[in-house]
Amino acid sequence: xxxxxxxxxxxxxxxxxxxxxxxxxxxxxxxxxxxxxxxxxxxxxxxxxxxxxxxxxxxxxxxxxxxxxxxxxxxxxxxxxxxxxxxxxxxxxxxx
Amino acid sequence: xxxxxxxxxxxxxxxxxxxxxxxxxxxxxxxxxxxxxxxxxxxxxxxxxxxxxxxxxxxxxxxxxxxxxxxxxxxxxxxxxxxxxxxxxxxxxxxx
DNA sequence: TCGTGTTATTGCAATAAGTCAATATAAAAA
DNA sequence: TTTTTATATTGACTTATTGCAATAACACGA
Numbered sequence: 001x002x003x004x005x006x007x008x009x010x011x012x013x014x015x016x017x018x019x020x021x022x023x024x025x026x027x028x029x030x031x032x033x034x035x036x037x038x039x040x041x042x043x044x045x046x047x048x049x050x051x052x053x054x055x056x057x058x059x060x061x062x063x064x065x066x067x068x069x070x071x072x073x074x075x076x077x078x079x080x081x082x083x084x085x086x087x088x089x090x091x092x093x094x095x096x
Numbered sequence: 097x098x099x100x101x102x103x104x105x106x107x108x109x110x111x112x113x114x115x116x117x118x119x120x121x122x123x124x125x126x127x128x129x130x131x132x133x134x135x136x137x138x139x140x141x142x143x144x145x146x147x148x149x150x151x152x153x154x155x156x157x158x159x160x161x162x163x164x165x166x167x168x169x170x171x172x173x174x175x176x177x178x179x180x181x182x183x184x185x186x187x188x189x190x191x192x
Numbered sequence: 193t194c195g196t197g198t199t200a201t202t203g204c205a206a207t208a209a210g211t212c213a214a215t216a217t218a219a220a221a222a
Numbered sequence: 223t224t225t226t227t228a229t230a231t232t233g234a235c236t237t238a239t240t241g242c243a244a245t246a247a248c249a250c251g252a
Contacts, residue, residue, distance in 0.1 A: 004113040004120075006186045011111035016210085017100040020107075024100075025107040034229060049230055059185060068198055068219045068228050085174040085181075089155060090102045112240090130199060140242055145200055164198050164249045194252085201246065208239070216231065222224080 013058040014082065018043060019051050023074065026061065027083055031073035033066070109154040110178065114139060115147050122157065123179055127169035129162070150176065 013019060018041065025040045026032070038048055052072055055061045062075045072081060109115060114137065121136045122128070136146055148168055151157045158171045170176060 003183075003186060003226085004116050007182045008111050008113045010117050010186055011107055011116075011182055012209090015104050015107035015111045017104045019098050020104050035227090046212055046214090047210085050211090053230075061227075063228095065218085068226095070229060076185070078185040080127050082178050085177050086103045086107055087099075088100060089172070089174040090106055108239095131197090141199075142201085142242060142244090143240090146241090149200075160197095161249090164196095166199060194238105195250105196252100197228100197250085199246105199248075202244085206240080208237100210237070211235085213234100214232085216229100218229075219227085221226075 010058045010060065013054050014060060014079075016051075017020050018047075019055060022048075022051060022055070022082075023060065023079065023083055026072060026074045027080055031064075031071045033069035035069070037072065106154045106156065109150045110156060110175075112147075114143075115151060116179075117177055118144070118147060118151070119156065120177065122168060122170045123176055127160075127167045129165035129167050131165070135169065 014023065021041050022037065029040075033091050034052065035046065036050060037052075038045065038071070041048065043051075053059065056063050056072075059075055060079050061072050063071075110119065113184075117137050118133065121133065125136075130144065130148065133148075135143065136142065138145075148159070149159065152159050152168075155171055156175050157168050160167050
């Protein structure tokens with residue numbers, strides 16, 4: 001159950017409205033420092049910082065320090081694909 | 097935040113080792129009734145039934161009653177794509 | 193309708209995740 | 223070296239999720 005747990009852990013980080021919002025902003029607008037992200041996703045600084053850290057540890061985003069700023073971006077295309085899939089899926093809606 | 101919440105809710109259901117396992121079995125082996133699934137994913141009956149119900153409500157799987165059995169299958173290709181992406185992503189591993 | 197096989201629902205203790213103010217650390221400018 | 227701007231970490235609290243036994247409901251054959 002080792003791989004499954006890592007898969008679940010990564011998905012769980014993405015599975016939160018605010019972290020999804022962060023991911024979408026980074027998907028649309030590329031990389032940016034935390035304070036810019038904070039304008040687009042209005043959250044307490046501590047909260048946003050924690051989210052970004054979780055996302056980085058899960059391999060969803062990549063971080064790079066530039067002077068006193070830290071710039072974040074989506075880590076790779078898998079993440080973009082997952083975002084597209086889940087958005088498409090949830091746009092529709094169908095039960096069974 | 098309405099769409100984001102629905103997206104997060106669906107991802108959250110998938111973000112669990114056992115539910116991922118269920119999804120993988122259905123991906124590999126197609127549709128099957130609950131008791132067959134129970135052999136492949138050994139869990140208490142109540143637990144498995146709840147997982148399947150959550151997954152159905154989230155639109156991840158589809159259910160169809162056949163006599164006294166209920167057969168489950170993956171709902172659509174988005175789910176398959178997400179499974180592939182997250183598996184690929186977690187197979188590797190890279191921090192930043 | 194009674195029994196049996198199959199699946200769903202309920203209730204709740206144990207555990208995990210979310211939230212954010214306060215505080216710490218990092219880098220550059222004054 | 224003191225300040226200032228930018229980001230990270232800690233601690234304490236609230237809320238949500240998990241896991242499962244017990245019980246209910248559903249569908250069929252005897």
